[in-house]
Amino acid sequence: MPKLKITGGSTLSGTIEISGAKNSAVALVPAALLSKSKSKIYKVPKIRDIEYLLKILEVLNCTYKIENDEIEINTTNLKNAPIPEELSEQMRASYYFMGTLLARFKHVEISFPGGCNIGARPIDLHIKGFEALGASVKIIKNKYIITAEKLIGTKIYLDFASVGATINIMLAASGAEGQTIIENAAREPEIVNVASFLISMGCKITGAGTSRIIIEGTSDLDNGITEVFPDRIEAATYVILGSLIGENLKIQGLITEHINAVLIKLKDVGVNFKKENNSIIVSKCLNPLPTNITTQVYPGFPTDAQQPFTVLLTQANGTSIITETIYESRYISAHLLNEMGAKTESNGNILTINGNTKLYGKELYVPDLRGGAALLLAGLIANGTTILDNISLILRGYEDVVEKLTKVGAKIEIIE
Numbered sequence: 001m002p003k004l005k006i007t008g009g010s011t012l013s014g015t016i017e018i019s020g021a022k023n024s025a026v027a028l029v030p031a032a033l034l035s036k037s038k039s040k041i042y043k044v045p046k047i048r049d050i051e052y053l054l055k056i057l058e059v060l061n062c063t064y065k066i067e068n069d070e071i072e073i074n075t076t077n078l079k080n081a082p083i084p085e086e087l088s089e090q091m092r093a094s095y096y097f098m099g100t101l102l103a104r105f106k107h108v109e110i111s112f113p114g115g116c117n118i119g120a121r122p123i124d125l126h127i128k129g130f131e132a133l134g135a136s137v138k139i140i141k142n143k144y145i146i147t148a149e150k151l152i153g154t155k156i157y158l159d160f161a162s163v164g165a166t167i168n169i170m171l172a173a174s175g176a177e178g179q180t181i182i183e184n185a186a187r188e189p190e191i192v193n194v195a196s197f198l199i200s201m202g203c204k205i206t207g208a209g210t211s212r213i214i215i216e217g218t219s220d221l222d223n224g225i226t227e228v229f230p231d232r233i234e235a236a237t238y239v240i241l242g243s244l245i246g247e248n249l250k251i252q253g254l255i256t257e258h259i260n261a262v263l264i265k266l267k268d269v270g271v272n273f274k275k276e277n278n279s280i281i282v283s284k285c286l287n288p289l290p291t292n293i294t295t296q297v298y299p300g301f302p303t304d305a306q307q308p309f310t311v312l313l314t315q316a317n318g319t320s321i322i323t324e325t326i327y328e329s330r331y332i333s334a335h336l337l338n339e340m341g342a343k344t345e346s347n348g349n350i351l352t353i354n355g356n357t358k359l360y361g362k363e364l365y366v367p368d369l370r371g372g373a374a375l376l377l378a379g380l381i382a383n384g385t386t387i388l389d390n391i392s393l394i395l396r397g398y399e400d401v402v403e404k405l406t407k408v409g410a411k412i413e414i415i416e
Contacts, residue, residue, distance in 0.1 A: 001389065001390075002391060002414050002415065002416055003387050003388060003389050003391060003414070003415050003416075004376070004379075004387070004388040004391045004394070004402075004412065004413075004414060004415075005385065005386075005387055005412070005413050005414075005415045006361070006376065006379030006380055006382075006385065006386040006387075006388070006410075006411070006412050007361075007384075007385050007386075007411035007412075008359075008361060008379055008380055008381055008382040008383060008384060008385075008386065008411075009381075009383065009411075010245065010380070010409050010410055010411050011245055011246070011247050011284075011409060012241065012242065012245050012246050012247065012249050012380075012405070012408045012409045012410060013246065013247040013248055013249055013408060013409060014249065014250070014407060014408035014409065015250040015251075015252050015408070016238050016249070016250070016251050016252065016404050016405075016407075016408055017252050017253050017404070018230045018231055018234055018235045018238075018251065018252065018253040018254045019043070019045040019046075019069075019230075019231050019234060019399040019400070020042075020043035020044055020045045020069065020227075020228030020229070020230065020231060020399075021045075021189075021190060021193070021228055021229045021230060021231035021232065021233075021234075022045060022047055022049060022231055022233070022234075022396075022397045023163070023188075023190045023231075023233070024189070024190040024193040024194070024228045024229050024231075025041070025044050025045055025047075025049075025050060025228045026049050026050070026053060026091065026092075026093035026096070027093060027096050027167050027190060027193075027194050028041050028044075028193065028194060028197055028226060028228060029041070029044075029050065029053040029054070029057070029071070029073070030053065030056075030093070030096035030097045030099075030100050030171070031096065031100060031171055031194055031197055031198065031224070032062075032073040032075065032224060033060070033062070033075055033078060033097070033100040033101065033104060034100055034103060034104065034171065034174055034175070034198065034201060034203075034221045034224070035073075035075055035201050035221055035222050035223065035224045036075065036076075036220075036221065036222045037074065037075060037076050037222055037223070038072060038073065038074050038075065038076070038222075038223065039072070039073050039075075039197075039201070039223065039224030039225065040070065040071070040072045040073075040224070040225045040226075041070070041071050041073070041197075041225075041226055041227075041228060042069065042070050042225075042226070042227040042228065043069050043070075043227050043228040044069050044070065044071050044228055045069070045228070045231065045399040046069070046399050046400065047395060047396055047397060047398070047399050048090075048091075048392060048395050048396045049090075049091045049093060049396050049397070052087055052090040052091055052094075053091070053093065053094070054071075055087055056083055056087050056088075056094065056097060057073065059081050059083060059084065059087065060078055060079060060080070060081055060083075060097075060101075061077050061078060061079040061081070062074060062075050062077070062078055063077075078104070080101055080104070080105040080107060080108075082109035082110070082143075083097055083109070083110040083111065084111060085111035085112070085142060085143075088110055088111040088112065088113055089111065089112065089113070091113070091396070092113050092164070093113070094110065094113045095110070095113040095123055095126065095164065095168060096164075096167065096168055096171060097110055098110060098126065098130070098144065098146060098168060098172075099126075099130075099167070099168040099169065099170070099171030099172040100171050100172075102130060102135060102146055102148065102151070102172045102175070103151070103171060103172050103173075103174055103175025103176070104175060106135075106147060106148045106149065106150065106151065107146070107147045107148075108144065108145070108146040108147075109143060109144070109145050109146075110143065110144050111142050111143050111144075112142050112143070112144070123164070123165070125158055125159065125160065125162050125165035126162075126164065126165045126168045126169070127144075128156075129156050129158075129165060129168065129169035129172070129182075130146055130148075130168075130169070130172055132154050132156045133148070133151045133152060133153070133154060133156075133169075133172055133173060133176050133180065134148050134149070134150060134151050134152045134176075135147060135148035135151065135172075136148065150176075150177060151172060151173070151175055151176035151177065151217070152176060152177050152178060153173060153176045153177060153178035153179045153180040153215070153216075153217055154180060154181075155180075155181045155183065156169060156180065156181070156182050156183065157183040157184055158182065158183065158184045158185065158186075159184075160184075161184050161185065161186040161187070161211070161297045162186055163186040163188050163190060163191065163297075163298075165186075166182060166185045166186040166191055166213070167190070167191055167194050169182055170182065170191070170194065170195065170198070170205070170208075170213060170215055171194075171198075173215040173217055174198055174203045174205075174215060174217060174218065174221065175217055175218075175219060176215075176217035177217055178216075178217060179214060179215070179216055179217070180214070180215045180217065181212065181213070181214050181215075182212070182213040182214075182215075183211070183212055184211055185207070185210070185211050185212060185213045186297060186298065187209055187210060187211060187297070187298050187299065188297075188298040189209070189229050189232065189255070189258050189298070190229065191208050191209065191213075192208045192209045192229075193226065193228065193229045194208075195208030195209075195213070196208075196226055197224050197225075197226040198221070198224070200223070200224050200225050200226060201221035201222055201223065201224040202218060202220060202221050202222065203215065203216070203218060203221055204216035204218070229255065229258075230253055230254045230255055230258070230278075231254075232254065232255070232258035232259050232302070233302065233304045233305060233370070233397070234397070234398060234399075235251055235254035235258070235259055235280075236259045236262045236302070236304075236305040236308070236309075237305070237308045237373050237377070237398075238251045239251050239259070239262065239263075239266065239273065239280055239282055240262075240266070240305070240308045240309055240311070240312050240377065241308075241377050241380065242273075242280075242282035242283065242284075243266060243269070243271040243273070243282055243283075243284065243285045243288070243312055244284060244285075244311065244312060244315065244377065244380070244381050245284055245380060245381055246282050246283050246284055247283055247284065248281055248282075248283055249281070249282055249283065249408060250279055250280070250281050251279060251280045251281075251282065252278065252279040253278055253279070254278060254279070254280070255278065256275050256278070256280060259305075260299065261296075261299060261300055261301040261302065262301065262302070262305050262309070263280075265291055265293060265301060265309065268289065268291040269285060269288045269289050269290075269291055269312065269313075269316060270285050270287060270288055270289045271285040271288070272285070285312075287317060288312060288313075288315050288316040288317065288355070288356075289316055289317065289318065290313065290316040290317065290318035290319055290320040290353075290355065291313070291316070291320055292320060292321045292322070292323075293306060293309065293320070293321075293322045293323070294322075294323040294325060295322070295323070295324050295325050295326050296325060296326075297326070303324065303325075303326035303327060303330065304370050305370075306322055306324060306330065306370075307330065307333050307334070307370040307371050307373065307374040308370065308373050308374050308377055309322075310322065310333070310334055310337065310344070310351070310353060310374060311337065311374050311377040311378050311381070313353040313355060314337060314342040314343075314344070314353055314355050314356075314357050314359065314378075315355055315356055315357075315381070316353075316355040316356060317355060317356050318355060319352060319353065319354050319355075320352075320353045320355065321350060321351070321352055321353075322350070322351040322353070323349060323350055323351075324349045324350075324351070325349065328348075328349055330368075330370075330371075331344075331346040331351050332367040332368065332371055333367055333368070333370075333371030333372075333374045333375060334346060334351055334353070334374075336364050336365075336367065336371070336375060337359070337374065337375070337378055339362050339364065340359040340360055340361070340362050340364075340378055340382055340386070341357050341358055341359045341360050341382075342357050342359060342378075343355075343357055358383065359378050359381060359382040359383070360382055360383050360384055361379060361382045361383065361384030361385040361386040361387075362382075362386055362387075363386070363387040363388075363389070364386070364387070364388055364389070365388075365389045365390050366388050366389065366390040366391055366393045366394060367390075367393075368393060369393050369394065369396050369397045370397075371393075372388065372390075372391065372393050372394035373394060373397075373398065375388055376388065376394060376401070376412075379412075380405075380410055380412070387415075391414070402414055
């Protein structure tokens with residue numbers, strides 16, 4: 001299996017271009033099934049999750065054309081086939097086919113979705129939403145079977161502002177009769193991205209990006225077109241990296257408002273950065289300060305950024321505390337940082353980081369996507385060489401990561 005070899009100590013300068021957002025793209029590809037004939041998605045990142053979603057499209061008898069970062073999807077001959085476990089288990093986002101196939105055919109068979117092991121990730125809110133629309137849900141062995149004679153619009157209140165549930169219910173509601181209202185909806189930019197795609201097909205949606213979304217169902221959707229938003233987590237990861245080893249490192253092609261919570265915390269730590277239109281220029285913070293972080297749903301501090309941010313806090317002069325409120329198993333990478341010389345300790349959902357510590361290269365196994373990003377950042381600031389195994393998890397969410405970092409001066413390569 002390939003591994004990632006990282007030699008620490010380089011200073012990074014130049015420009016890193018941000019790719020399309022993983023968390024948007026993995027919902028937009030399944031959403032394309034709502035179009036009766038074709039749709040086009042621009043700025044799709046070349047990541048593993050997209051590869052698996054395209055394989056699921058093939059199972060469903062769809063065809064597609066890829067040109068650079070554009071994908072055109074043809075659903076003219078779409079058929080409703082069970083989605084096999086070997087594909088659904090590869091990524092969390094396979095569950096979006098539940099909403100789209102339910103809207104199109106009123107019947108779905110799909111094996112349990114996979115994804116990173118970062119704690120309990122139930123989809124009960126998705127299921128409750130489908131049931132509220134009139135579907136019945138059965139679980140047989142490791143498969144969901146969801147059926148409905150018809151879907152009827154209704155008011156749905158989410159107990160937690162889940163991104164996945166908000167999008168999935170929005171997808172299903174697009175094929176329901178009448179109006180559906182989602183209360184306490186998630187407000188993440190990815191939801192706005194999906195809503196704009198559905199609107200381009202002819203769906204009437206208002207309120208995306210707020211806690212109350214209204215969807216008018218229709219059976220006549222076609223010719224969808226959209227561009228994937230810039231990846232806010234990739235952008236946050238590279239801005240954090242710039243604060244560790246950058247010299248006027250330019251992170252380009254992002255929407256700065258999407259990472260405001262991260263930028264505020266970087267200011268707390270003492271990082272100097274400059275915003276220029278759709279870019280951020282950042283240099284190494286010489287004397288980082290400790291801070292406390294609580295992860296929250298958008299627009300709060302994103303759970304996906306706390307693991308990379310932990311690496312910065314290992315270099316701070318003092319003790320920092322992170323409170324993780326979204327997932328309960330997101331500190332595995334912090335314990336791996338300890339093997340590199342960090343001093344962290346977790347107690348339940350609280351992580352304590354005692355800086356300022358030197359990090360040393362190690363051979364480590366990547367536990368999850370964002371944990372892998374954290375270990376990658378740690379390897380780039382560590383003394384010596386770091387070898388990361390199970391790097392397919394990193395490649396799930398960071399397009400051309402080796403090429404992008406090599407271009408700005410990092411010593412990083414994939415080895416066998």
